[in-house]
Structures are given as structure tokens and as C-alpha cells.
Amino acid sequence: MTDLIRYTAAETASAIAAGEVSAAEVAQAHLDRIDAVDKKVNAFLHVDTEGALKAARAVDEKRAKGEKLGPLAGVPLALKDVFTTEGVPTTCGSKILEGWIPPYDATLTSRLKDAGVVILGKTNMDEFAMGSSTENSAYGPTGNPWDLTRIPGGSGGGSAAALAAFEAPLAIGTDTGGSIRQPGAVTGTVGVKPTYGTVSRYGLVAFSSSLDQGGPCARTVLDAALLHEAIAGYDPLDSTSIDAPVPAVVEAAKLRDVRGMRIGVVKEFAGEGYQAGVMQRFNESVELLRELGAEVVEVSCPSFTLALPAYYLIAPSEASSNLARFDAMRYGLRVGDDGTRSAEEVTALTREAGFGDEVKRRIILGTYALSSGYYDAYYGSAQKVRTLISRDFDAAFAGVDVLISPTTPTTAFPIGERADDPMAMYLADLCTIPSNLAGNAAMSLPCGLAPEDDLPVGLQIIAPAMADDRLYRVGGAVEAALNDKWGHTLLEEAPAL
């Protein structure tokens, strides 16, 4: 039965549909795996054993009655603890929400449930999704299954680690500056940031509303596509939801053909700060795409060098406003309410006790960037940079179908190395941020191990908004060619836990 945890989501769903295995057995196998390894990995903040088995049994009953099952029915999933789940704790990795039980499901949560997906539990994350290492969680860091002394990326480190540790074949992340793609890159898994507005944000606890986007995490490109189709689509409960059909991502993932596609290599994402082994694997991927029949050209996006500074003004600005809701009045922690203190004092004491360092830094930074006297120079300029970045993308996509780059400048760094050096930490998002600022679609998939440290390297593919299918077309072809070359998937090289 240990094999069940190594199945892809697609294999799991068809085995369940064919009656070769029950959804309850699949769920139990994953719960057992979590029980066996998660003390070491710490991918999960909450395991919902009862809820998972109940959902699995419902799929089995449906099948017994001869009802048609969806393409992911009975497949277990690890949900980032930033989406609300009715009756199941949601903390966002923060002490300020410790013990909070949401009274409603996020749209994404309901869609997963409707699809018969079995939610195993909630995964660890940097507090309110602010970070690139999951070290900012109030509930302790998550280990990278490739080397438990290293970070699994962030903010969605728990979701990525759960996949790499075979605790779940599917996971959900959110990507504000790279929080799906960067954890995917450093754990040897696949992560996709869909086009902004295509996955509902209703019930996603807001960090930076104009950047946040939920998306699929998986061990294969096809599995990511199946999950993408299950969660994407118009939602009237999200005022920024796009009312348009979801691109045919599953079909694209199965094509495995890039002949005739034009692919641009972003010139700016190389040079100082980029690890040699990362660049080596990236350059090999470029060659591979040429061999597979794509036309590869170099593309310049000069404004991308200002993306990181613009992001670290825009995201904290929006966060400083969004996190004002944690006022100790309606939900969450309340500290110092002894009958003598005012509401304002209780709010300030609660936020001091309930928020961690990175959240406090960003709230202060955002408040600074939005204050009169600095607004034009900082926030106003950052918004102009955002326009320039979109223009760079538009110019690039006039000549190529997709852009590619390394997902991250380096492989997974040791836990603790950048924990108290915010600027060093922020550099992990260098290549992923432009897509959030422009709102387009991007994927990271594994492209090998860096020779110097034997740790996974991610290849980033970027497509224009609403052309998410191109990510899967290119990703599916690269994945198939690499698996052929290696004779196995990259994760099979991960050490046993």
C-alpha cells in the first residue's frame, strides 16, 4: 500500500474510478504517511483526519451508486492555511488567528469539495504569506524534504514540502511575489501562478489584493493542470474575478509538442547572484527546448531590474491596509482587555503580541510608503514601474509565445541563513515578481539538480494573461523529455525520510 502515496493524482483518480482501490484507502495511506514523516517535515499545521476520511467515503459511496466521478474525485490534497475552511482551523501561520475556526468556506475550498478532492489538512506558511522560506511561521519552520536543514521556500513551503515528502499528490498555494513558484523550484515540484483574476480570492485571507493569486501545486505538469481546471473560473463573490472561459490547460499538458513555438530567454535574469549550477541547468533547458523544435531567442526587459523594489513598496502598502482588520474586536486574539484599557490600546497590544517580525516590518514599511510626503516618491513611483513592467512584457510577447528564466537565483538555502536579513531574503523572489506585478501566468517545474549541492533547480515559464495553456504546453514537453533522459522523475532522487 505504500505505493499509493507515489501515484500521481491522475493515476489515483483513475484507480479509484476503476475500483482498483477505494478513496478511503488512498486517504488512509496518506494520513499514515503524514503520521510517519511530518514530525520531521512539519508541512502540516492541522491534519483533518476525520474530515478527510469522511470526504473519501463520500466518493466511494458515489461510485458504489454508479454516479459519475470527476477527474480528481478521491485525490488527497494539502491546502495552504490561508484559505478559509468551514469548521477547520485557519491560522495563516499567525498567532493572531490561533484557534480561529472560520464559519465559511473559501470559493476555492468549496470547489475542491465539489470536485470530490479529499482535503487532508492545512499547510504551514510564512505568516500571512509574507516570506520566502516558511521561517516566518509562528508555528516553526518546515524542512525541505531534500535536506531537512534547508528551507522549502515560501511562503507556501508547507504545500511544496507535503508534495516532495509524498504526504499528498496535490496541494494549493498562493502566489503574491513567487510563493507558489519559488517553493516549487526548491523542492523539485511543479507550481503554477494562474493569470490574476482566474482563481477566486473569496475566502483567501488577503495579503496584497492586487497581487495575490491562488494556484495549483503538484508533482507533475498534468496533475497541476487537472487541479488548475478544478479551481479556476469566474466567481461572482470576487469582484476582481475574470468572467471568461478558463484556458484549456489539461489538453495543453498532454500535447508534449513545442515545435514551432517561439521562446524568449529573459536577458536580465542572469549574472551576479545567480548560482552556477542553477544557470547550468537553466542553459541545458534552453538547449533542450531547441532540440524539441522551439525557436529560442534572447529578449530584454529592462524594467525588470526595478521589479523587486517596486514590489517591496506595493505589497507592504496593500498589506498595511489589509491587515488593519486584525483589530482584536471581531475574531482572533485579544490581549490586555482588563477593563481599564481602551479599544485602541487593546488593538495595539494584541497586534504587538500576535504578529511576527516580518509582518510588523511590512506593516511599518507600507505605512511609510503611503504617508504624505513619501507617497509620490515611493508608492507613486512603484505604480509607474508596474506600468513599465507590463509594457516590457507586452513588447516581449509581441515576438515570443512564452518567456523563460530560472525560477530562483539559488537552490534552497539553510534554515536560519537569511532569517534576520530581510533584503537577502527578498532576493529569492527576483525572477518571480514581474509576473505578479503584471498579472500574467507563470509556472515553475523541476529541470535538474545543481551539481554543486544536489538540490533541485526550477525552470520558470511565463505566458501572457489568459494564455495559461502555453505554460502547460511547454512544461509538459520539457517534463516528458527530462523524464525520458533521466529514466525517472526528479523526485525519485530525493533521499528517503
Add this chain to the structure above:
Amino acid sequence: MPGITREEVAHLARLSRLELQAEELDHFAEQLDVIIGAVARVSEVAGQDVPPTSHPLPLTNVMRADEVRPSLTPEQALSGAPAAEEQRFRVPQILGED
């Protein structure tokens, strides 16, 4: 552009309702000074005639019909409240006694 002082950080923390400890103020002031020094590069474009982008989608107001829909019960809405009374959120005093 100037960096940020400890006094400014203390002021911003008050505005943000964060009751920071003295040592936190020292530490954050130092770190924020470095961060602001790095992000100030965006002002390179300040003089350029470029329209700002606040959002990736060109959306204006999104409206829905004003109809009664199912919603949370008062019990559900109050279920996470630190304190509740008579179907209301109970909060510390907001105005002074006099």
C-alpha cells in the same frame, strides 16, 4: 533620498497600532533603513511621464443586483469573537468616561 530614523519608526508603529518594544524599535529602524535604501531606486522613474498601474485588471466598479441572499447567522458571525454579548461584538471602551 533620506533613510528612516528610530523616531519615524516609532511614529509609524503608533499609526499602525503596533505597541513595539524598545529593542524592537532599534532593530526594525536599522533593518527598515536598509530596505528603504534599496527600494528607493524606484524613484528613478518619478519624473517619467508614465501612467500609474494600481491593479492588473482594467476593472471599474463591479456591481451585483441588490437582492437578499443567504448569509451567516448571527451565531456564525460571532463565533470567532473574543467577546460577544446580546448578539453583538463586545469591545473595550472606545470613548472616555467624561
